[in-house]
Amino acid sequence: MTFVLSLFLAVGLFAPQSQAAAPATPVTGGGTPTGTAPTRLAPPSSSLESPADKAPAKADGGRESASSQPLPEPLPPQVTGLPQTRRPEAKTLGQGAEAAAKPCNVGDFTSRTGSALVQQIKASDYSCIDTLFRIGRGDAANAFRESQMVTVAYAARDAANAYQGNDSGAITELMYYLQAGYYVQFYNEDVVGPYGDALLTAGRAALDAFYANPRSRDVTPDNARPLSGATTLIDSTQDAAHYLPVLRRLLNEYDSAAWSRADMAWAVNPVFFSLSRGPGQAGYREAVNADPGVMDALFTFASRNRDLIGTNLGTMVYNAATELGRFMDYPEFLPKLRPYVSALIAQSSPSGPSMYERGALTWAALHYDKGNCAYYGVCDDPAKFKAANLTVKHACSPSITIVAQALDATQLGTACASLNGQDAFFHAVAKDSGPVKDDNNGTIEVVVFHTDFDYKVLAAVIFDIGTNNGGMYLEGNPAAAGNQPRFVCFENKWASSFEIWNLNHEYTHYLDGRFNVYGDYDAGQVQPIDWWVEGFAEFVSWSYRKTVNTDAIAVASRHTYKLSELFDTVYARSSQDRVYRWGYLAVRYMLEQHRSDVDAVLAKYRAGDWDGARAILKTTIGTRYDADFDSWLTRCAAGACATDTPGQPQLPECAGGDVRKLDANCVRSNVAASTGNYAHFYLTVPAGTKQVKITTSGGTGNGDLYYNPGSWAYTNAHVFRSTNPDNSETLTVTNPPAGYVFFSLYAQQGFSGVSVTSEM
Incomplete structure (x- = not known):
């Protein structure tokens, strides 16, 4: 039986103008650096989680949602430090590795x-x-x-x-x-x-x-598992200071030639877990000052075992480099560490097998000793890493560009279709009137790393963000000219088919920030708004993909929170369940049962009136809906949330036999046209109407939407158009003229089964 490489994500934190994600939404569709525990070596006896993955660490929640397919048990950050280290793969264990499981x-x-x-x-x-x-x-x-x-x-x-x-x-x-x-x-x-x-x-x-x-x-091999259990137990007991001599000895004695053949990597790798969380334990710093030889041992380990780089045990070298860099957080150790870190950086590159080791050390040098970046030769490493690794660039639409490490044409098409299709759904749910005031974030850059490990190491260096999470939205200042918002994510390699983890959830943050929430994220932190920010991103992600949120249904059955309590959710002080699962439940309940209240709150959010929104939630609403929310949770857990998966809000079919005629708040279904032809529509607008919104979605082919106020709309006769590469189109006309207005869906590629929705 072979070892399984299993990567673990820790929980991320919001930082100015950024949102970091816990494991979240796949496609089938920013932050102060926070250190994370090293990735651990999985045992061959279990297809689930490694014993080393069962450390007594508590998840505090992630800035982004945990949507479908949650990762294995998350390991939260305990110390300030480096990007997460990685679990090496090994071969087999000796005693009992093949034993049949007993009842x-x-x-x-x-x-x-x-x-x-x-x-x-x-x-x-x-x-x-x-x-x-x-x-x-x-x-x-x-x-x-x-x-x-x-x-x-x-x-x-x-x-x-x-x-x-x-x-x-x-x-x-x-x-x-x-x-x-x-x-x-x-x-x-x-x-x-x-x-x-x-x-x-x-x-x-x-x-x-x-x-x-x-x-x-x-x-x-017979000693590998017992030794691993003992070394992992040091981490479980949080007793690294007491066992520094043992940890140092194991590092010094590891010999890649002999120990690899005996599967001892599995026994030594837990050393890095204890070292990663040592800084959070009482007496640890004093113990290292009294016995600094552990830093020598880490440097020697990384230098002596460089032959492992590029093999399935190469992450042992990366782990050693990561933990060596973590000690740079202690200024008294910098004189000792500088030559060690510089030497290891000189032996590595921003690309190729050694780039992870260099990435960890570069991150440490730039964060803990930036004034001396020239000494290490890393002042321009972020640009070097970006140029060497983010080599794929593809425009999904005029507003969406994907920058990727390794996506092919088919994968780019899948991701673009998912993103482009989400706009119409978002606007149908949000019922917005366009971008909020002072928001110039008209384009989004989607950065996709090849694996979550690439994300952890490379994104930390390139974008200077904490990556102990499932992705991060970097909003920047939406009012600043030239600001480029982006979100950073990664391919889901543990899925059976191509997926991008958190894609739709992160994209919702971009849309929500542009159309629903004034200013950047920090601007809204005057009052608690995380119930909406994360809950709405979860709701849109799950609902747009028409996927049942089984995790949310499971927590609904516990009746843990009152609705009035969920309005108080603050990310930094809340569990992952409360932020994401309960956020989803609160938003879904409010959208389904009290839409007018949501609209009132959003009006305040869009204007940046945080106190006004808070007054609606805590005074106007208060505890009024708590009992009904509790009853709704019972129905949700009993199956309502599974069988009634929310999708685009259901509107009635437009009345009348003329299939070209649209009315206020209705839908024409199963619209079709052959390539080069049109499906025409007209709408009668009452005087004083503030807005008309037409959205198209679903079906096959590619139809582009055109608007003309005085006569039939054509590609050469229109005022506005929406031309995404699929059938997801939206046009919003503010202060339209009274009387007839005209819309057409032009078949760039023959389409069928399209829904056309009109709202005013």
Whole structure:
């Protein structure tokens, strides 16, 4: 059985004029740098998540939504530092790697204490214990309260004292159980209870005994998994300061020739997890000052193992470089680190296999020692990385340009179709009257990296953003001349077919900022608006793609929040579920049940009247809809949100037998025309009408929309036109003349099944 390379995203933060995304929307369709934990090595025994991925870290939510196909368990940033490091692939594990999974019953663990619990763990399959990371809250305390964990830790100590260089004493399972406990307790401390000195003492007893046993230094496949469990447990216990000597030793002893053959990469890679989160732990900085040899070990590791670059274990070198750069955040270490970082940068390039190592080190040098960028030779590295890697440029429309690392013509066509088609849907839902005042963001640049790892490393350097997220919208100042908004995203490589992660969610942020929310994101932070910003992006993304938001339906069944509470959502202080899933539910409920209130709030948002919008939400509405929202959640969880997937707001079919005639707020369906011909429409406009909006969507082929106020509209007789490369067209006419006005859909390519919607 082989290892699986599994990449993990941490949660991003908003920064001035930027929005960072947690894992979100695929296509089938900005920020202060925040450090992230290294990516971890997946075990061969489980097709799910690695034991190393079960660190006791808590997701605080991402600026962008978690839409369809969530990534594996997110690992949040714990320290200021570098882009996320990567998980190396390895070959096989020794003892037990191919063992068949045994039946697993949570009650076997929650019903036992003392020696009975220990014996149950020892008798259990590794994959069985893996399921305990996802244990329910109702069982969490019985499995992982501190007294249970202390019992298991001392059992692990006894197994460590008797360790024979393999898993004959089930030390791997005991340590994995402890990892699960730390993970579950972190997310459910209110249920499990606190962990204190008793567990710290017992855990150290287990780890000290293991590392003191000479068999723990065996360079064999049999020792790989137990050693990995112990080293990962250092990270789980957040005890890096105490175990710096062990971490340093493992780095110094790793030899790519011998250790790779014995699968020891899986055992050594967790060193980087502990180092990445060490800065967030009490006493860590002081410990490094007292024992700075870990920095020498990281440099030596990266230098000695450069032959791994370009192989499936090359990310070990990247991890070492990343953690070396992280220490630059401590000014007292800069004199020691400068020659190390400079030497490694000199051996790498902005392109090719070594570009990730250089990217991590360049990021560190430019952030922690920018005044000396010439010393490192990286002052112009952002431009070099961009020129070397973002080589694909394609215009989807006059307003949308894709800049990509590796998209081919077919993929570009798929992405463009998804983006171009979204405009009509967005405007139909938003019911806007055009761009908000002072918004000049008439074009958007969509930057697509080939993988999420490319995004993490390269986007951090090129755009100077935090990339521990699923993508980021960089709005800039929409009132500034020459401002170029863009969003940065990546291809979804774990999907079965081509997808771009977060594409539609991020594009909604662009449209929302241009047509619904005045100024940049920071301008709106006078009052909480994240319920709308993220909730609406989620709603449009899911609804436009006509996909059921199963995650939101799942949280709806819990009835966690009142609607009035969701109006108070602030991204930086809220969970990912609250920001995205509950944001989606709140926005969907308001759009479906109280559209007039949404319009009133949007009128304030569009004018930048944040206090006025807040007054509507918290005073005019207040708690008035809480009971109804709770009832709606019940219906949603029972199937209404799955069977009644929201799409473009449903309008009635236009009346009358003349298929050319449009009326206020109706739709003509199944419109068709052959190539070079027209589908003509007319509309009677009452005097004093402020706006007429015509949108087209769906069907096959490509129809372009034209408007003429006094006679039939043609390609050579029109005032306005919308000519996207598909059937998604929108024309908004403000203050139209009274009487007949005319619209035509010209068949650039023969079309059929098109819907034409008129609103006024």
